[in-house]
Structures are given as structure tokens and as C-alpha cells.
Amino acid sequence: MSPIVKLRVKIKILTFPDYVLIYASLKDTPYWGKCPDFSVDGVWYEHEGYDETKDLADNKKRVATFCKMLTRGVKQSDIIIIEDCCISRFYAKRRIYNRIHFEKQNINEVYIKTSESLELLHKKQAD
Numbered sequence: 649m650s651p652i653v654k655l656r657v658k659i660k661i662l663t664f665p666d667y668v669l670i671y672a673s674l675k676d677t678p679y680w681g682k683c684p685d686f687s688v689d690g691v692w693y694e695h696e697g698y699d700e701t702k703d704l705a706d707n708k709k710r711v712a713t714f715c716k717m718l719t720r721g722v723k724q725s726d727i728i729i730i731e732d733c734c735i736s737r738f739y740a741k742r743r744i745y746n747r748i749h750f751e752k753q754n755i756n757e758v759y760i761k762t763s764e765s766l767e768l769l770h771k772k773q774a775d
Contacts, residue, residue, distance in 0.1 A: 652688070652690075653686060653688050656683060682725075683724070684725040692725045693728070696718070696728060696731065707735075711735055714735045718730065718758075722747070726757070728755070729760075731760075731761050740758075755770065756771070
């Protein structure tokens, strides 16, 4: 059976009375009141991108772009898809590790969206 994918538009909670119905599965989670981008079989994902006209020639700019996307993403879901901004996978994994272990952020999965595919960068191990 094919997975059920539901794309969601950004809504303002106070002005949209059906938020409770659409995002009912987020109730009693840290993401209640947020609007993740889509769900697959009831699991919420957040996609984060950046302005592709942005100059990413400098490594510091690429790192800052990645960090901003990750910061925005963890506010919406614990499963995040980030556009490829050409930072090293080692650095990206280290940033995710630091956020989980030192900043105590809840990050279960992180994917990098390349032009051809989704690349799994991090998946939380079972406790």
C-alpha cells in the first residue's frame, strides 16, 4: 500500500478554527501550535530551504545557512528535510550531534535534499 502524504499550508492558528482538526496528532507535543509542512502516514516532517540567489561561495555563509535552516526546522518537527547548501556532511553531522547532546534539542531524523534525492544525514538510534 502506498503511503499517504498530506501537504499543509501555513495557517495562522488564531484565525483558522480548523487547526485543532488538521493538526490533532500534534496535541500534547512540543509542536502543538506549530505548522509542519507535511505528513507521511501520520508522521510530521518540516522542510527548510533558503534563497537560492544567496551567495554561498564562502564556507561561513554556507555554515550559517545550514544552522539557520536547522534552527527553524527543530521548532516545527523532530524530522527535518534541509536543502543542500554544500556544507560538508561531517560538519553537518557534528552540528546535529552538538544540538542533541549539548543543547538538548529533540532531533530524530535529518535529511539533506539534493537535486536528485534525499540523503539521510542523521537518524536517532533506539534507546
